[in-house]
Amino acid sequence: MKFFMILFLLGIPTVAPVMYSLKYFYTSSSGIPNFPEFVVVVLVNEVQIIHYDSNTKRAVPKQEWMNKITEDDPRFWEEETNMLNSNELTSKVNIAIVKQRFKRTEGPHIVQRMSGCEWDDKTYKINGFEQYGYDGEDFLVLNMTTETWIAPRQEAVITTNNLNNNKAQLAYFKFYYTKECTDWLKKFLYYGKCLPACSPDLPSVSLLQKTPSSPLTCHATGFYPDRAQMFWKKDEEELHEDVVRGEILPNHDGSFQMSVDLGVSWLRDDWNRYSCVFQLAGVQEDVITPLDKRVILTNWRRRGASMTVRDIHLHFSYFFPTFIKKH
Structure with missing residues (x-):
């Protein structure tokens, strides 16, 4: 299965619940000219709300209404920038490790990370997700149900063993994706008036x-x-x-x-x-x-x-x- 492939499913029942989503896409690259080594895109319900890259080193709003968030949290953009600055430093270490795992140190390479959560405001069902890809293929996937990392590739086994031994980090992931992530999602939905509406819109x-x-x-x-x-x-x-x-x-x-x-x-x-x-x-x-x-x-x-x-x-x-x- 190609990493982050989007599937358009047909035959969905008309009474299916509507899920709201918050997704973070991180892209780390090396050896690609004229392209930032680190890019972050944040989406709510598939609408981009935040952008960051290693050239500007600033988190910026992509929707006008996102500026309203500073009315309640004046330091939001500063804290968001500091967090993504830290993620940028970590990404350089991660891509170096992955290249060693695959024994491919030369040429252009890309490490992708997707994380976030989905929330149903009617059934209150919550789904969290965290996964990594390398050069277009799955590399690491976190199973939220079993609270264990899975290695789709043999090269990722060493990494999953190390991560699965970190019980404190696994417990944090469970808390974040079932509580903190959905709290942020609800906040963004509030500021964005549900992007564009909390109820379905007919065409x-x-x-x-x-x-x-x-x-x-x-x-x-x-x-x-x-x-x-x-x-x-x-x-x-x-x-x-x-x-x-x-x-x-x-x-x-x-x-x-x-x-x-x-x-x-x-x-x-x-x-x-x-x-x-x-x-x-x-x-x-x-x-x-x-x-x-x-x-x-x-x-x-x-x-x-x-x-x-x-x-x-x-x-x-x-x-x-x-x-x-x-x-």
Whole structure:
């Protein structure tokens, strides 16, 4: 399994609980020109809130609302910077040790660390995680249930033996990831108004088609959280053949977007028998968009009512994404 691979899971029940997360990503590198040797990114619900690197040596906010935290804790940014300064020094020792374990002292190398916690405000379930990777593969994983370190690679066995003998550190990890980490997560959620909301947000859904022979796209944007699925159905039967689901992608405001394509081979009979279905974790009712030729946005014509300003922006961002991104 590749380290930190993101899996987009389909088939999630609509009543699934919503988990909130606080994640720290540490990247230590050596031998990579024009790239900081140490970078830290902190995310809440997949929204970046803090950045630090070895060039600036300062922890800085990545969201305007993060400045509010100093109203209650005036020394927050100073203490955060001091902590990450210390982590930077430790990272240099760690990457040197790992390179020796693998007997690879030359060339570029990267050590990654991911730590944090997830919290469900309805069931109060808490998950903590701490793991390391080296050059893109798992190296160390902390099992929070058994309170033991696991070595996915033979080169990590010596390290796990040393860490598992440090009972005081293991006890601290358990306390931190089940109590202190979630306390910080709740604080960040409060300042960020739950990024963007404590309750799920439903999307706006549009039907798009580039040409009469192109697949018909059902596009949903602005939803939150990112545990969702979309599919096409005919009457009450879900379609699988000639259907392509896109990945869930982030928007700049912390919400998400996704799409699902329907091949034109299906569009030979009554279009009113088709509909696009969007399902969001934590929401009981589906968002159903009937297939109506009058509301399809195309790049050769627009049937029915004239376009709104929002329609025009969506139209051009779909057909000319590179232009919109650059301009």
